[in-house]
Amino acid sequence: MNKKVAIIFVLTLAALGYLIYYSFGPSSTTHIGPQVNPESLKPTKSTAVSQNNETPKIYHNKDITENFYAIIVPQSWQIQSSASRAGEYDFNFSGGTAKVELMDVPDNSTLELFVLSQEEPQLKNLLTGYKRIDYKKMNLNGNEAYQLSYLSDINDTKYESIRTYITGQDQAAIITLSLPQAMNASLKNTSNLTINSFSWENK
Amino acid sequence: MRQIFLFVSLGMLCFGLYLGFFYDVPDSQEKINFFVSWFFIIIGISSLLMNLLWDTEKKEKNRE
Numbered sequence: 001m002n003k004k005v006a007i008i009f010v011l012t013l014a015a016l017g018y019l020i021y022y023s024f025g026p027s028s029t030t031h032i033g034p035q036v037n038p039e040s041l042k043p044t045k046s047t048a049v050s051q052n053n054e055t056p057k058i059y060h061n062k063d064i065t066e067n068f069y070a071i072i073v074p075q076s077w078q079i080q081s082s083a084s085r086a087g088e089y090d091f092n093f094s095g096g097t098a099k100v101e102l103m104d105v106p107d108n109s110t111l112e113l114f115v116l117s118q119e120e121p122q123l124k125n126l127l128t129g130y131k132r133i134d135y136k137k138m139n140l141n142g143n144e145a146y147q148l149s150y151l152s153d154i155n156d157t158k159y160e161s162i163r164t165y166i167t168g169q170d171q172a173a174i175i176t177l178s179l180p181q182a183m184n185a186s187l188k189n190t191s192n193l194t195i196n197s198f199s200w201e202n203k
Numbered sequence: 204m205r206q207i208f209l210f211v212s213l214g215m216l217c218f219g220l221y222l223g224f225f226y227d228v229p230d231s232q233e234k235i236n237f238f239v240s241w242f243f244i245i246i247g248i249s250s251l252l253m254n255l256l257w258d259t260e261k262k263e264k265n266r267e
Protein backbone atom coordinates (compact mmCIF):
# COMPACT_ATOMS: atom_id res chain seq x y z
CA MET A 1 0.00 0.00 0.00
CA ASN A 2 1.48 3.35 -0.94
CA LYS A 3 1.45 6.49 1.17
CA LYS A 4 -1.25 8.37 -0.73
CA VAL A 5 -3.66 5.46 -0.58
CA ALA A 6 -3.02 5.08 3.14
CA ILE A 7 -3.73 8.78 3.68
CA ILE A 8 -6.97 8.55 1.73
CA PHE A 9 -7.97 5.46 3.71
CA VAL A 10 -7.37 7.26 7.00
CA LEU A 11 -9.22 10.36 5.76
CA THR A 12 -12.16 8.18 4.71
CA LEU A 13 -12.34 6.61 8.16
CA ALA A 14 -12.22 10.07 9.74
CA ALA A 15 -14.94 11.34 7.41
CA LEU A 16 -17.15 8.35 8.22
CA GLY A 17 -16.59 8.90 11.92
CA TYR A 18 -17.55 12.55 11.59
CA LEU A 19 -20.60 11.59 9.48
CA ILE A 20 -21.81 9.19 12.18
CA TYR A 21 -21.30 11.85 14.85
CA TYR A 22 -23.03 14.52 12.74
CA SER A 23 -25.98 12.23 11.87
CA PHE A 24 -26.62 10.50 15.17
CA GLY A 25 -24.60 12.44 17.74
CA PRO A 26 -26.03 14.66 20.47
CA SER A 27 -26.36 17.72 18.22
CA SER A 28 -27.98 15.88 15.29
CA THR A 29 -31.53 17.03 16.07
CA THR A 30 -30.59 20.67 15.59
CA HIS A 31 -29.37 20.53 12.02
CA ILE A 32 -31.15 17.69 10.20
CA GLY A 33 -34.86 17.88 9.56
CA PRO A 34 -37.35 20.68 10.11
CA GLN A 35 -36.24 23.57 12.25
CA VAL A 36 -38.23 26.08 14.21
CA ASN A 37 -38.06 29.66 13.15
CA PRO A 38 -38.36 31.48 16.51
CA GLU A 39 -39.88 34.52 14.80
CA SER A 40 -42.78 32.43 13.58
CA LEU A 41 -43.84 31.59 17.12
CA LYS A 42 -44.78 35.21 17.62
CA PRO A 43 -48.01 36.59 16.21
CA THR A 44 -46.98 38.60 13.18
CA LYS A 45 -49.90 40.92 12.87
CA SER A 46 -53.47 41.32 13.95
CA THR A 47 -56.37 42.29 11.77
CA ALA A 48 -58.83 45.05 12.30
CA VAL A 49 -61.81 42.81 11.59
CA SER A 50 -63.92 42.53 14.67
CA GLN A 51 -66.10 39.66 15.72
CA ASN A 52 -68.03 39.47 18.96
CA ASN A 53 -66.56 42.83 20.05
CA GLU A 54 -62.98 41.58 20.03
CA THR A 55 -60.16 41.81 17.52
CA PRO A 56 -59.03 38.39 16.30
CA LYS A 57 -55.34 37.61 15.87
CA ILE A 58 -53.84 36.01 12.80
CA TYR A 59 -51.02 33.54 13.30
CA HIS A 60 -48.81 32.81 10.30
CA ASN A 61 -46.85 29.68 10.96
CA LYS A 62 -43.69 29.22 8.87
CA ASP A 63 -41.88 26.62 10.95
CA ILE A 64 -41.77 23.77 8.46
CA THR A 65 -41.10 24.22 4.75
CA GLU A 66 -44.04 23.24 2.51
CA ASN A 67 -46.34 23.45 5.54
CA PHE A 68 -46.90 27.16 6.07
CA TYR A 69 -50.35 28.02 7.34
CA ALA A 70 -52.43 30.82 8.81
CA ILE A 71 -55.14 30.69 11.43
CA ILE A 72 -57.28 33.35 13.04
CA VAL A 73 -58.05 33.10 16.75
CA PRO A 74 -59.99 35.39 19.08
CA GLN A 75 -58.00 37.98 21.01
CA SER A 76 -58.93 36.40 24.34
CA TRP A 77 -57.17 33.15 23.54
CA GLN A 78 -53.83 32.94 25.35
CA ILE A 79 -51.01 31.31 23.42
CA GLN A 80 -48.80 28.88 25.32
CA SER A 81 -45.60 29.39 23.37
CA SER A 82 -43.40 27.45 25.78
CA ALA A 83 -45.25 24.19 25.09
CA SER A 84 -45.15 24.48 21.32
CA ARG A 85 -43.15 22.28 18.95
CA ALA A 86 -42.40 23.16 15.34
CA GLY A 87 -45.60 24.00 13.48
CA GLU A 88 -47.69 23.93 16.62
CA TYR A 89 -49.74 26.40 18.68
CA ASP A 90 -51.41 25.78 22.02
CA PHE A 91 -54.12 28.12 23.22
CA ASN A 92 -56.01 28.47 26.48
CA PHE A 93 -59.25 30.34 26.83
CA SER A 94 -61.98 30.58 29.39
CA GLY A 95 -63.24 27.07 29.83
CA GLY A 96 -61.32 25.31 27.12
CA THR A 97 -58.18 24.67 25.14
CA ALA A 98 -57.25 24.65 21.49
CA LYS A 99 -54.31 23.18 19.68
CA VAL A 100 -53.09 23.53 16.12
CA GLU A 101 -50.46 21.05 15.00
CA LEU A 102 -48.98 19.40 11.94
CA MET A 103 -49.02 15.68 11.44
CA ASP A 104 -47.12 13.44 9.10
CA VAL A 105 -49.43 11.00 7.32
CA PRO A 106 -47.64 7.91 5.95
CA ASP A 107 -47.34 7.94 2.17
CA ASN A 108 -49.08 4.58 1.88
CA SER A 109 -52.24 5.85 3.58
CA THR A 110 -54.92 8.49 3.02
CA LEU A 111 -55.83 11.03 5.68
CA GLU A 112 -59.32 9.57 6.16
CA LEU A 113 -57.97 6.04 6.52
CA PHE A 114 -55.34 7.30 8.94
CA VAL A 115 -57.93 9.12 11.07
CA LEU A 116 -60.26 6.14 11.30
CA SER A 117 -57.71 3.35 11.62
CA GLN A 118 -54.96 5.02 13.68
CA GLU A 119 -56.12 8.24 15.31
CA GLU A 120 -59.53 7.24 16.63
CA PRO A 121 -58.38 3.93 18.19
CA GLN A 122 -55.53 5.85 19.81
CA LEU A 123 -57.93 8.44 21.25
CA LYS A 124 -60.11 5.62 22.59
CA ASN A 125 -57.13 4.20 24.43
CA LEU A 126 -55.86 7.52 25.74
CA LEU A 127 -59.05 9.21 26.88
CA THR A 128 -61.39 8.02 29.57
CA GLY A 129 -65.04 7.91 28.64
CA TYR A 130 -64.37 8.37 24.93
CA LYS A 131 -67.57 8.49 22.92
CA ARG A 132 -67.85 9.55 19.31
CA ILE A 133 -70.55 12.15 18.66
CA ASP A 134 -70.03 12.88 15.01
CA TYR A 135 -67.71 12.27 12.09
CA LYS A 136 -67.96 14.17 8.87
CA LYS A 137 -66.06 15.00 5.74
CA MET A 138 -65.96 18.68 4.85
CA ASN A 139 -64.30 21.23 2.62
CA LEU A 140 -62.25 23.83 4.39
CA ASN A 141 -61.13 26.70 2.16
CA GLY A 142 -60.63 24.30 -0.73
CA ASN A 143 -58.94 21.60 1.34
CA GLU A 144 -60.44 18.23 2.11
CA ALA A 145 -61.01 17.91 5.85
CA TYR A 146 -62.37 15.35 8.28
CA GLN A 147 -63.97 16.35 11.55
CA LEU A 148 -64.23 14.03 14.50
CA SER A 149 -66.33 15.14 17.47
CA TYR A 150 -66.25 13.20 20.70
CA LEU A 151 -66.92 13.31 24.42
CA SER A 152 -64.38 12.47 27.11
CA ASP A 153 -64.00 12.81 30.87
CA ILE A 154 -61.24 15.05 32.19
CA ASN A 155 -61.14 15.45 35.97
CA ASP A 156 -64.78 14.38 36.30
CA THR A 157 -65.90 17.00 33.81
CA LYS A 158 -67.44 16.02 30.51
CA TYR A 159 -65.57 17.67 27.67
CA GLU A 160 -66.65 17.93 24.10
CA SER A 161 -63.76 17.94 21.64
CA ILE A 162 -63.74 18.71 17.97
CA ARG A 163 -60.74 17.41 16.10
CA THR A 164 -60.42 18.63 12.52
CA TYR A 165 -57.90 17.03 10.17
CA ILE A 166 -57.04 19.14 7.13
CA THR A 167 -55.20 17.71 4.14
CA GLY A 168 -52.12 19.54 2.97
CA GLN A 169 -49.50 19.21 0.22
CA ASP A 170 -46.96 17.62 2.56
CA GLN A 171 -48.27 17.17 6.09
CA ALA A 172 -51.80 17.38 7.45
CA ALA A 173 -52.95 19.96 9.98
CA ILE A 174 -54.97 19.13 13.05
CA ILE A 175 -57.07 21.62 14.98
CA THR A 176 -58.27 20.29 18.31
CA LEU A 177 -60.78 22.22 20.38
CA SER A 178 -61.78 20.97 23.80
CA LEU A 179 -64.61 22.64 25.63
CA PRO A 180 -66.77 21.66 28.59
CA GLN A 181 -69.95 20.04 27.36
CA ALA A 182 -72.02 22.66 29.13
CA MET A 183 -70.43 25.52 27.16
CA ASN A 184 -72.57 28.24 25.73
CA ALA A 185 -73.46 28.43 22.06
CA SER A 186 -71.46 31.59 21.33
CA LEU A 187 -68.23 29.94 22.44
CA LYS A 188 -68.96 27.06 20.10
CA ASN A 189 -69.62 29.53 17.32
CA THR A 190 -66.28 31.28 17.93
CA SER A 191 -64.51 27.92 17.80
CA ASN A 192 -66.12 27.12 14.47
CA LEU A 193 -64.94 30.47 13.10
CA THR A 194 -61.40 29.56 14.14
CA ILE A 195 -61.57 26.20 12.39
CA ASN A 196 -62.98 27.78 9.24
CA SER A 197 -60.24 30.43 9.20
CA PHE A 198 -57.46 27.89 8.66
CA SER A 199 -55.67 28.17 5.34
CA TRP A 200 -52.42 26.84 3.88
CA GLU A 201 -49.86 29.37 2.70
CA ASN A 202 -47.54 27.30 0.56
CA LYS A 203 -46.51 29.92 -1.95
CA MET B 204 -10.69 -6.71 -11.86
CA ARG B 205 -9.74 -3.07 -11.76
CA GLN B 206 -12.62 -2.14 -14.09
CA ILE B 207 -15.13 -3.95 -11.87
CA PHE B 208 -13.83 -2.11 -8.80
CA LEU B 209 -14.02 1.24 -10.64
CA PHE B 210 -17.52 0.47 -11.86
CA VAL B 211 -18.72 -0.42 -8.34
CA SER B 212 -17.11 2.74 -6.89
CA LEU B 213 -18.72 4.90 -9.53
CA GLY B 214 -22.05 3.16 -8.92
CA MET B 215 -21.84 3.87 -5.19
CA LEU B 216 -20.99 7.52 -5.83
CA CYS B 217 -23.89 7.97 -8.27
CA PHE B 218 -26.29 6.16 -5.95
CA GLY B 219 -25.20 8.38 -3.05
CA LEU B 220 -25.68 11.53 -5.13
CA TYR B 221 -29.10 10.31 -6.26
CA LEU B 222 -30.20 9.57 -2.68
CA GLY B 223 -28.87 12.88 -1.43
CA PHE B 224 -30.14 15.26 -4.07
CA PHE B 225 -32.84 13.66 -6.24
CA TYR B 226 -34.63 11.01 -4.18
CA ASP B 227 -37.98 12.08 -2.71
CA VAL B 228 -37.33 11.23 0.93
CA PRO B 229 -40.35 9.92 2.85
CA ASP B 230 -41.30 12.20 5.75
CA SER B 231 -39.46 11.51 9.01
CA GLN B 232 -36.77 9.51 7.14
CA GLU B 233 -34.52 12.51 6.48
CA LYS B 234 -31.89 11.55 9.04
CA ILE B 235 -31.27 8.03 7.76
CA ASN B 236 -31.35 9.24 4.15
CA PHE B 237 -28.75 11.90 4.97
CA PHE B 238 -26.49 9.32 6.57
CA VAL B 239 -26.82 6.67 3.85
CA SER B 240 -26.38 9.10 0.97
CA TRP B 241 -23.22 10.70 2.42
CA PHE B 242 -21.90 7.27 3.38
CA PHE B 243 -22.10 6.18 -0.25
CA ILE B 244 -20.65 9.46 -1.50
CA ILE B 245 -17.62 9.26 0.84
CA ILE B 246 -16.97 5.58 0.17
CA GLY B 247 -17.46 6.11 -3.56
CA ILE B 248 -15.04 9.05 -3.82
CA SER B 249 -12.37 7.48 -1.61
CA SER B 250 -12.44 4.11 -3.37
CA LEU B 251 -12.20 5.86 -6.73
CA LEU B 252 -9.21 7.89 -5.54
CA MET B 253 -7.52 4.88 -3.96
CA ASN B 254 -7.97 2.86 -7.11
CA LEU B 255 -6.55 5.59 -9.38
CA LEU B 256 -3.59 6.36 -7.08
CA TRP B 257 -2.72 2.72 -6.61
CA ASP B 258 -2.67 2.32 -10.35
CA THR B 259 -0.38 5.34 -10.94
CA GLU B 260 2.01 4.04 -8.25
CA LYS B 261 2.31 0.70 -10.06
CA LYS B 262 3.02 2.44 -13.37
CA GLU B 263 5.77 4.59 -11.78
CA LYS B 264 7.40 1.48 -10.33
CA ASN B 265 7.28 -0.29 -13.70
CA ARG B 266 8.96 2.71 -15.39
CA GLU B 267 11.77 2.64 -12.85
